[in-house]
Amino acid sequence: MSPVAQLTHGQKIFAFASMCVGMFIALLDIQIVSASLRDIGGGLSAGADDTAWVQTSYLIAEIVVIPLSGWLSRVFSTRWLFAASAAGFTLTSLLCGMAWDIQSMIVFRAAQGFLGGSMIPTVFTTAFVFFEGKQRVVAAATIGALASLAPTLGPTLGGWITDNYSWHWLFFINLLPGIFVTVVVPMRVKIDEPDLSLLKVGDWVGIVLIAVFLGCLEYTLEEGPRWNWMEDRVISTTAWTTLMAGVLFIWRELTAEHPVVDLRALKDRNFALGSFFSFVTGIGLFATIYLTPLFLGRVEGYSAFQTGKAVFSTGVFQILTIPVYAFLANRVDLRWLMMAGLGLFAISMFEFTPITHDWSSAELLFPQALRGMAQQLAVPPVVTLTLGGLPPARLRHASGLFNTMRNLGGAIGIAACATILNDRTNLHFQRLAEHLTPANEPMNALLQGVEGTGATPEAALHQLWQLTYREAQTLTYSDAFFSIMVCFVIATAMVPLMRKVAPPKGPSADAH
Structure with a gap:
């Protein structure tokens, strides 16, 4: 049994x-x-x-x-x-x-x-x-x-x-x-x-390849957005390593006797x-x-x-x-x-x-x-x-x-x-900023309201920037x-x- x-x-x-x-x-x-x-x-x-x-x-x-x-x-x-x-x-x-x-x-x-x-x-x-x-x-x-x-x-x-x-x-x-x-x-x-x-x-070769493949892939995915992807030297290296290890791993697992x-x-x-x-x-x-x-x-x-x-x-x-x-x-x-x-x-x-x-x-x-x-x-x-x-x-x-x-x-x-x-x-910020011109009456009213509280023009502009960035x-x-x-x-x-x-x-x- x-x-x-x-x-x-x-x-x-x-x-x-x-x-x-x-x-x-x-x-x-x-x-x-x-x-x-x-x-x-x-x-x-x-x-x-x-x-x-x-x-x-x-x-x-x-x-x-x-x-x-x-x-x-x-x-x-x-x-x-x-x-x-x-x-x-x-x-x-x-x-x-x-x-x-x-x-x-x-x-x-x-x-x-x-x-x-x-x-x-x-x-x-x-x-x-x-x-x-x-x-x-x-x-x-x-x-x-x-x-x-x-x-x-x-x-x-x-x-x-x-x-x-x-x-x-x-x-x-x-x-x-x-x-x-x-x-x-x-x-x-x-x-x-x-x-x-x-x-x-x-399948020790397969174990090493999958560790390198998945480890480098996860690192690339986690850190890539932070360092602007392939513009960073380390990310570029791990990305190419991922690609090569991934191809070799797939080949190995499809041909090994005990994958x-x-x-x-x-x-x-x-x-x-x-x-x-x-x-x-x-x-x-x-x-x-x-x-x-x-x-x-x-x-x-x-x-x-x-x-x-x-x-x-x-x-x-x-x-x-x-x-x-x-x-x-x-x-x-x-x-x-x-x-x-x-x-x-x-x-x-x-x-x-x-x-x-x-x-x-x-x-x-x-x-x-x-x-x-x-x-x-x-x-x-x-x-x-x-x-x-x-x-x-x-x-x-x-x-x-x-x-x-x-x-x-x-x-x-x-x-x-x-x-x-x-x-x-960045794209949305630029598009919103295009409408923030002197002809924009709500924007002018906001700036005047902030300056009316005693804030400097620079502080009012900074608050406008913060609101635009939030949106x-x-x-x-x-x-x-x-x-x-x-x-x-x-x-x-x-x-x-x-x-x-x-x-x-x-x-x-x-x-x-």
């Missing part, structure tokens, strides 16, 4: 729930620092450029290890890989909270992302090993909800912790759940055995399309979480906690939509549910486009509510339709690639939005949301190309 068959239904649920805790805290930590970077920088006496690496280093390390998790789980077994990942994540969380300068923080954050990254894809594959039929749909819905909810709640929780305690607790809160997962998972998740012989035939990433899974139409949808949902999840707090901080002047409260409605409406999805998932073709979710996400982005400088939580409520519902309707069906039809033996490698596509979508989406904010702000920034955020909307419109139109999934019957011990 296989190890999975020996587990009762209750044991499977408890084991799966324990792994979900680990996945949730690993995903939460991507964005938990986003609303608190200014506080972290102040506490460690670091500038804004250095502080940005607190988030970037985590993302680079995590995105490198995720596609390797399938091979690592075969070598060390699912339970021991997950336990080691949880233990490493917990230890490095402690070190992050105890960091003494920005350099130590960046090193510990990179280690945290690398050591904790394997917890994310292994949950996806374990769900398809443990459950089948309707239970598999519920498990996929749970994973999809957590995968989109954790980054959404990150800024809210992070802002609240920073305002009420200190930024150190952004990391210390991981200790208790991390220890729990480290202890429980090896005791309960018994679905496969280690195979250390795979170390002898490991570390199963690119051949892309021959399956559903998996290829599902990976694309994962990429697009990554753009939506991470780019909107990037844009909204940035708008509230730069244009509205919100604090970390105020920003967290303003974006909290997305998570609330996503949670409220979970029962709706659970009811519909076993009654409606998942393709049409996914289509509804992707379409609703596009509508939510369209609702963001009339944004103005005086938008507050009230104006943000409706578009964010739509986005929360859209996330719940879109992400779980993507998981089920993409991974549910694959043979158990291919789930491990395919899950790593699937999750990598989501993170890549997030990285590229954030980089594209940052570039839009940089380039379009230019606001118009640019509208452009960025519109760009995300276009991506989701394209994705929505492509859903009918997917086939309806008939999941393979019966779990297999070889699925990990």
Whole structure:
């Protein structure tokens, strides 16, 4: 009898729930620092450029290890890989909270992302090993909800912790759940055995190439907008390195006898399309979480906690939509549910486009509510339709690639939005400035009003410049949301190309 068959239904649920805790805290930590970077920088006496690496280093390390998790789980077994990942994540969380300068923080954050990254894809594959039929749909819905909810709640929780305690607790809160997962998972998740012989035939060339490819790609995407892309020597070097390593990696994985990433899974139409949808949902999840707090901080002047409260409605409406999805998932073709979710996400982005400088939580409520519902309707069906039809033996490698596509979508989406904010702000400012001539009566009235308070003409002109720049920034955020909307419109139109999934019957011990 296989190890999975020996587990009762209750044991499977408890084991799966324990792994979900680990996945949730690993995903939460991507964005938990986003609303608190200014506080972290102040506490460690670091500038804004250095502080940005607190988030970037985590993302680079995590995105490198995720596609390797399938091979690592075969070598060390699912339970021991997950336990080691949880233990490493917990230890490095402690070190992050105890960091003494920005350099130590960046090193510990990179280690945290690398050591904790394997917890994310292994949950996806374990769900398809443990459950089948309707239970598999519920498990996929749970994973999809957590995968989109954790980054959404990150800024809210992070802002609240920073305002009420200190930024150190952004990391210390991981200790208790991390220890729990480290202890429980090896005791309960018994679905496969280690195979250390795979170390002898490991695709070490592929591992090096994917590390260089994804590491340089993530660095280029994160730092490119800040340094004007190819005009910067370092960015130019990492971009060319990314291109060469990427080409060599693809060639290697398609020709190697034991590839570390199963690119051949892309021959399956559903998996290829599902990976694309994962990429697009990554753009939506991470780019909107990037844009909204940035708008509230730069244009509205919100604090970390105020920003967290303003974006909290997305998570609330996503949670409220979970029962709706659970009811519909076993009654409606998942393709049409996914289509509804992707379409609703596009509508939510369209609702963001009339944004103005005086938008507050009230104006943000409706578009964010739509986005929360859209996330719940879109992400779980993507998981089920993409991974549910694959043979158990291919789930491990395919899950790593699937999750990598989501993170890549997030990285590229954030980089594209940052570039839009940089380039379009100047364009909108110039267009607005063209109308600020002596013939503009409202402008003359404003200047006279400011000078009437005793301000100098130079101070009045400076205030006019600030108002113009604020409006230019606001118009640019509208452009960025519109760009995300276009991506989701394209994705929505492509859903009918997917086939309806008939999941393979019966779990297999070889699925990990």
